[in-house]
Amino acid sequence: MANVELRGAAFHSFLDALREVRGEATRERVIEALPAGFRERIRSGAIVGIGWYPLSDYALFYDALDEVTSGSDALAKTLGAATAERDTRGFLRYVLSLSTPEFLLRHADRVILSYLRGVTSRLEEVSPGRASLVLEHFVGSNARIHAEWAGGIEFVLSRCGAKSPRVAWESSADFETVTYRAGWDR
Numbered sequence: 001m002a003n004v005e006l007r008g009a010a011f012h013s014f015l016d017a018l019r020e021v022r023g024e025a026t027r028e029r030v031i032e033a034l035p036a037g038f039r040e041r042i043r044s045g046a047i048v049g050i051g052w053y054p055l056s057d058y059a060l061f062y063d064a065l066d067e068v069t070s071g072s073d074a075l076a077k078t079l080g081a082a083t084a085e086r087d088t089r090g091f092l093r094y095v096l097s098l099s100t101p102e103f104l105l106r107h108a109d110r111v112i113l114s115y116l117r118g119v120t121s122r123l124e125e126v127s128p129g130r131a132s133l134v135l136e137h138f139v140g141s142n143a144r145i146h147a148e149w150a151g152g153i154e155f156v157l158s159r160c161g162a163k164s165p166r167v168a169w170e171s172s173a174d175f176e177t178v179t180y181r182a183g184w185d186r
Contacts, residue, residue, distance in 0.1 A: 004118040004139045005052040010083070011042070012049055014061055017082035026069065033064035052117055056140030066144070073147035080151025088159055096159035101184055104160050105131045130183045141175045150180060157184055 019027045031042055038060050041047055065071045088096055096104070104111070105126050112121050118139070124132040133153075150167040157165035162184035171178040 004055040004116060004137065004141070006055045006058050007049070007115050008047045008051040008053055009049040009087075010115060011047050011053065011058060011061075013083040013086050014058070014079065015042075016086060017079050018065070021075075021078055021082050022069070029068045030061065030064045033067045034060055054140060055116070055118075055138070055145075059140055059142045059145060062142060062144035062148075071144065073143065076144040076147035077151030077154075080148035080153075081155040083148070084152035084155035088156060093159060096156065097161070099160045101157045101160045101162040101165070101182075102126050102128070102131070104156065105133065105182070108133055124179070129186050130181070133180045133182070134177065135180075136177045138171075138176050138178055141178070143171070143175065146171055146175065146178050146180075149178075153180055153182060157182060 015027060015031075018030060031039055034042065038057055047053060062071065062076065065075070069075065105123060108123060109121050112119060112135070118137060120136045122134050122136075124134055146169045150169050153167045154165040157167075163186065165182060165184040167180055167182045169178055169180045
């Protein structure tokens, strides 16, 4: 099975959102708690926004965050919303405001492929006010990453006009297959 890779911009967004949500001191403590080799890559700027990196490296952020803050799915979801807010500023915010949640979800593959390589996705359902999106081969992920994505999906759905978006997720035991079930008021 192919390794899943994540765009480097996500690594930077995570650290920026962590600073925003928990402050610079927590951000620095999380970086310090990373394995030495990965910490050096972060500090040296070796991870660039347009590059592709193993998703398992991104999961290290949550291992360190859990160690430093006794993290939770709620914190991961908050970080997901904060990273999505950062990633949808400017022109993209305007474009999303012209969309609908249903339209966005029908084109979720394109959005996902701009951030992930090696994952497959399928939409199981799209109807007014709800949708189910399945991602498979999410090798290297963990529960916190899925909680983060749920928070990000909620935020992006709200940018498309969804009222009170709610996203729950469930996964296989190894976290390699995950289903996000979204609902929103119209």
